[in-house]
Amino acid sequence: MSIHTNEDTRKVTTHRLFEMKQRGEKISMLTAYDYTMANMIDTAGVDVILVGDSASNVMAGNVTTLPITLDQMIYHGKSVVRGVNRALVVVDMPFGTYQTGEIEAVQNAIKIMKITHADALKLEGGIEIIDAIKRIIDAGIPIMGHLGLMPQSINKYGTYTVRAKEEAEAEKLIKDAHALEDVGCFAIVLEKIPASLAERVAKEVKRPIIGIGAGGAVDGQVLVCTDMLGMTNGFSPRFLRRYANLNEIITNAVKNYISDVKSENFPNENEQY
Numbered sequence: 001m002s003i004h005t006n007e008d009t010r011k012v013t014t015h016r017l018f019e020m021k022q023r024g025e026k027i028s029m030l031t032a033y034d035y036t037m038a039n040m041i042d043t044a045g046v047d048v049i050l051v052g053d054s055a056s057n058v059m060a061g062n063v064t065t066l067p068i069t070l071d072q073m074i075y076h077g078k079s080v081v082r083g084v085n086r087a088l089v090v091v092d093m094p095f096g097t098y099q100t101g102e103i104e105a106v107q108n109a110i111k112i113m114k115i116t117h118a119d120a121l122k123l124e125g126g127i128e129i130i131d132a133i134k135r136i137i138d139a140g141i142p143i144m145g146h147l148g149l150m151p152q153s154i155n156k157y158g159t160y161t162v163r164a165k166e167e168a169e170a171e172k173l174i175k176d177a178h179a180l181e182d183v184g185c186f187a188i189v190l191e192k193i194p195a196s197l198a199e200r201v202a203k204e205v206k207r208p209i210i211g212i213g214a215g216g217a218v219d220g221q222v223l224v225c226t227d228m229l230g231m232t233n234g235f236s237p238r239f240l241r242r243y244a245n246l247n248e249i250i251t252n253a254v255k256n257y258i259s260d261v262k263s264e265n266f267p268n269e270n271e272q273y
Helices: 014-023 035-044 070-082 102-116 127-138 151-157 167-183 195-204 246-262
Strands: 027-031 048-051 088-092 120-122 143-148 187-191 209-212 220-223
Touching: 014 027, 014 088, 035 048, 035 070, 048 070, 048 220, 070 088, 070 102, 088 102, 102 120, 102 127, 127 143, 127 167, 143 167, 167 187, 167 195, 187 195, 195 209
Parallel strands: 027 048, 027 220, 048 088, 088 120, 120 143, 143 187, 187 209, 209 220
Antiparallel strands: none
16 A cells, blocks of 8 residues: 655646545645745645635635635735645635636636646535536636535525534535536535545545545545644634644744844844844
8 A cells, every 4th residue: 555755746636636545545635825835835745735715714814715806816826836846736716706607707717727827726516506617627627626514605504513414415415526526526625514424425426535524534634724733723623633833833933032122132243244
């Protein structure tokens, strides 16, 4: 069995993700929104970098993902792509850029790809947006699907609670996953659904299934980089594991800098010309 090592420097492609699922190698995916962070995450060896519309929350301080615009997502996407050599870079299509019609969806998708040089796009939704997804894929653009909790629909749900616990919603999710596979999506994100349901989807669908709060039986995992690095403190869902406490590290570093400036400790003789 192949174990992933960071020595594999070949560019990750949609086909390589499919091969990883076939041989049982889990896919690692994280978000990034800027050049510096993307470069660090890519150098560490992550398989997929998502330029998430979560930039609306993390970078812009909005309560939901809805306010972020197409041009803002393009700015983040372009910045991330410049910092990446190996990972597959996927950019979220923001709210309102693909729900209004197939033609507009294709035009917006082409604009993102042309300007950012990203590898693929991610869209939220199933049967409702299947025609738009088909048209975008027909234009030669790889699409990652997204089912379960779909943050762009938060106002419809009214809550960020676990989705598809009831049988009707679970059955619809399974139908949607098959529809996304049939139309040609290269992977699907499942967000905040019961682990048993996610496992069933991962078994039934041949394309890679990447989970966030969807248990360990799927083909890969994705987290928001600022959450897993412990930069944000106010957000602690059950699915989040913090791998560092950068909030504390950065706060202490800034306090030490302030102290050194105030006490005239910085700069010292070796730190000037």
